Amino acid sequence: MQYRSLCFVFLAFFQIQVYAVLGPLGHNKNGTFMGLTIPQFKQDFFLGIPYAKPLTGEYRSRYPRSLTSKFPGVKDATKIGYTCSGKDNATLYSLNEDCLNLNIIRPSDYHTTKRFPVLVQLYGGAGQTGSTNSNGNNMTFLVQRSQEMNQRQNVISGDVVFNSNSRQDARVMSAAGMAVYKYQFATPSWTSKEVAPEAYLGAGHVTNQRFSFNLPNNFTLPWCGSGEARARLKEMASSMTVAFVATLDPNEHGRKDFTYWPAYNESRNGINFVFKDSGSWVEEVTFREEAIDWLIETQAGRGQ
Numbered sequence: 001m002q003y004r005s006l007c008f009v010f011l012a013f014f015q016i017q018v019y020a021v022l023g024p025l026g027h028n029k030n031g032t033f034m035g036l037t038i039p040q041f042k043q044d045f046f047l048g049i050p051y052a053k054p055l056t057g058e059y060r061s062r063y064p065r066s067l068t069s070k071f072p073g074v075k076d077a078t079k080i081g082y083t084c085s086g087k088d089n090a091t092l093y094s095l096n097e098d099c100l101n102l103n104i105i106r107p108s109d110y111h112t113t114k115r116f117p118v119l120v121q122l123y124g125g126a127g128q129t130g131s132t133n134s135n136g137n138n139m140t141f142l143v144q145r146s147q148e149m150n151q152r153q154n155v156i157s158g159d160v161v162f163n164s165n166s167r168q169d170a171r172v173m174s175a176a177g178m179a180v181y182k183y184q185f186a187t188p189s190w191t192s193k194e195v196a197p198e199a200y201l202g203a204g205h206v207t208n209q210r211f212s213f214n215l216p217n218n219f220t221l222p223w224c225g226s227g228e229a230r231a232r233l234k235e236m237a238s239s240m241t242v243a244f245v246a247t248l249d250p251n252e253h254g255r256k257d258f259t260y261w262p263a264y265n266e267s268r269n270g271i272n273f274v275f276k277d278s279g280s281w282v283e284e285v286t287f288r289e290e291a292i293d294w295l296i297e298t299q300a301g302r303g304q
Contacts, residue, residue, distance in 0.1 A: 026046050035077045035104075036302055082098055083133060084100075085134060096245070179249065182285065230277055237275055259282065264285075271285065272284070
């Protein structure tokens with residue numbers, strides 16, 4: 001979920017012209033791309049468009065960096081880009097660390113340079129798999145239908161959807177007798193002015209795990225404080241992570257000065273451990289409770 005706003009800005013200012021000989025050309029601040037036309041769908045496809053610099057070398061597992069340079073000529077955008085590594089991706093897609101790319105699809109009969117409605121879709125995969133190459137990622141019919149109706153269509157998305165999956169997993173696994181400990185990092189709100197813009201991206205899985213395992217180069221995060229407070233948070237997260245890996249209990253670290261982390265099912269609503277540099281705490285899981293419960297029940301009723 002951490003590239004969403006970047007993708008939207010990139011797409012919203014993408015203007016396209018059609019050339020009979022070369023095929024459809026698309027222009028953005030970085031250069032010009034040539035796509036392909038699919039007559040059956042009456043659509044132009046622009047595939048494998050990069051939206052950030054590759055996370056390779058010293059930038060591996062860090063936050064993405066914006067594209068700041070232009071390229072000459074016309075780039076080929078007729079092939080789907082590489083897929084990031086994931087649990088099931090290796091058997092499904094072509095993997096490469098240079099995988100921060102997206103697809104842009106638009107009606108073939110659009111022959112002006114005016115801006116038009118944009119739908120940004122993030123592929124699913126429960127954080128384990130997924131790619132721009134996944135089936136079912138062409139959702140342009142939603143935009144087409146809304147234009148025909150001359151009104152917007154509502155789409156359920158955002159933090160409710162993302163939190164519903166983890167909450168359902170925690171409930172199911174706890175009920176099955178598994179050791180479940182749920183947590184989050186207390187990150188700034190989107191409107192906060194106290195931190196650098198990259199902090200708004202929140203705590204991605206890879207970045208918070210790298211922080212928790214106290215990996216080399218003094219890796220830190222823009223919202224995790226500084227000085228002694230940051231060092232203590234890092235030590236606690238690292239100790240709890242290692243303890244859980246070794247014993248399935250994050251409290252088996254031998255430190256009496258760390259906040260106790262209850263198992264998820266020690267409360268009717270579930271327990272969440274919140275990491276914060278100024279002091280961590282435990283709370284019941286009631287965030288967006290009604291909406292998330294509705295989504296879980298609806299998915300279960302549909303066999304999803």
